[in-house]
Amino acid sequence: MNTQARTKLTAWLRRPRGSLGWVAAIVFFMTSASLYRAFQPASLLTIHEPLVMLSLAVFSAIVGLAVQRRFTRSVGETIFAKGSSGWQRKLTLLNAAARESNVLLGTLVLLALLGTSILWLAGRSVEHIVNACEANLQAQIDTPNGGPLVAMIAKPVCQCLAQVFLDRNGVIRLALFDTSVLEVTAFKGVTETDEQRCLEQLDLLPEEPTAMIVPQASDKR
Known part of the structure; x- marks a missing residue:
């Protein structure tokens, strides 16, 4: 194993993990919850129910896994691409993106927990x-x-x-x-x-009685 191969293997073992998948999952969850709130008239009556929350969480997890796999694949392509030059510089950029995603993840977790708690409490209030x-x-x-x-x-x-x-x-x-x-x-x-x-x-008002119009006889001349 030559020096370059050893360097690339070491870079892969120390590859940036990042939290882009988690970030994408939380953003998708918050966006889908907002859209559900906007397009569903009685959303606060149902958004705190376990089935609705579970469905949003499952779809968010799928999106997060897809984004994380794509990021990991990009790191692998950057490191092991044949004949590529400047892969270390690209890897440095990916490392920076991974670090920023970790910071962003902490902020989004707080916002997601706060927003979900507010929606759940509001939904419970509406139900009461x-x-x-x-x-x-x-x-x-x-x-x-x-x-x-x-x-x-x-x-x-x-x-x-x-x-x-x-x-x-x-x-x-x-x-x-x-x-x-x-x-x-x-x-x-x-x-x-x-x-x-x-x-x-809801068309629940009683119909107003229509006045009966009695034709009047015209005066005979």
């Missing part, structure tokens, strides 16, 4: 609000044999009102709902206009 709204609505409309119908109507109405409450107060404030940090009076509540708007969106 919807459950309380349904119970209140069923108590107000207590009719015999009307339980299933009231339950079917109450859920979408309460979800709509919870979404209005979320849009009005924000995710971070909603994560602090029903805690000692913020009083209930600090939140902007929903109004009767919001209730009417939700009923209109």
